[in-house]
Amino acid sequence: MASHFLVLGILVATCSVSLASDPSPLQDFCVADTNGPVLVNGLACKDPKLAQASDFSFSGLHLPGNTSNPVGSKVTPVTVAQIPGLNTLGISMARIDFAPWGINPPHTHPRATEILTVIEGTLEVGFVTSNQPGNSLITKTLQMGDVFVFPKGLVHFQRNAGNGDAVAIVALSSQNPGVITVANAVFGSKPAIADDLLARSFRTDTKTIDWIQSKF
The missing domain is CATH 2.60.120.10 (Jelly Rolls)
Incomplete structure (x- = not known):
């Protein structure tokens, strides 16, 4: 009986590890289907037979912003x-x-x-x-x-x-x-975070907070 529990424990542990995450893609690539109706953690794949060079390239990084x-x-x-082929x-x-x-x-x-x-x-x-x-x-x-x-x-x-x-x-x-820009998130949220809460958090007064929020 003890050996049965040991085997069961090993199986449970193995399944838990195997289901925890996929450390790498399970296919050559997964070009993002931005028009697909399926919502997943990321973007759905389009048919790999329809993949083309433009799915894996981007031009213009030499140009100044x-x-x-x-x-x-x-x-x-x-x-x-910008590059659908980056998906996954x-x-x-x-x-x-x-x-x-x-x-x-x-x-x-x-x-x-x-x-x-x-x-x-x-x-x-x-x-x-x-x-x-x-x-x-x-x-x-x-x-x-x-x-x-x-x-x-x-x-x-x-x-x-x-x-x-x-x-x-x-x-x-x-x-x-x-990307979360700290100032934008704190002072420019919609709707705005209560000014008295921010005043207490930043150890200042509501007038100062209102002035900062007006800049965002």
Whole structure:
């Protein structure tokens, strides 16, 4: 009887592990069917026999982004929305252009770790650890060719630390990493978060919060 329970336990454990996740795709590729009626965690696949080169390519990453905006930066994403063939492959990338002293404001990617390479200029980059380690700021000034990693889900930022333009290329460990810009989420939500709640959270007054919210 004991041996029967042991075998049953091994089977249960094996099934639990095997059903926990698929570490890699179960087919050569899964080109996203953006018009498909099926809703899944990701995008449904179109018939692989209909796949073509355009499903796996993107043009224009050599072109500078327009940094004429309040933050002085422009992100050009290359995710599954731009390359349907990225579906299920767990990767994406982006180009980030910075005007002199432009910033990519504090933000998070809820589904991806990011690795950044400076292609041109000088960037000040950093991320903040979670509450338990004490919200430590890890920061570094990068030159052309330097690489920096931002762990998944942590608040991070970049700033052009020079008088000329700067360019970075980033890779992310998700076909659709998502982005939550902290200021936009906190002060620009629709409907707005109650100003008295934010005032208490930021240790200020509702008048200051109302003024900040008006900017978003």
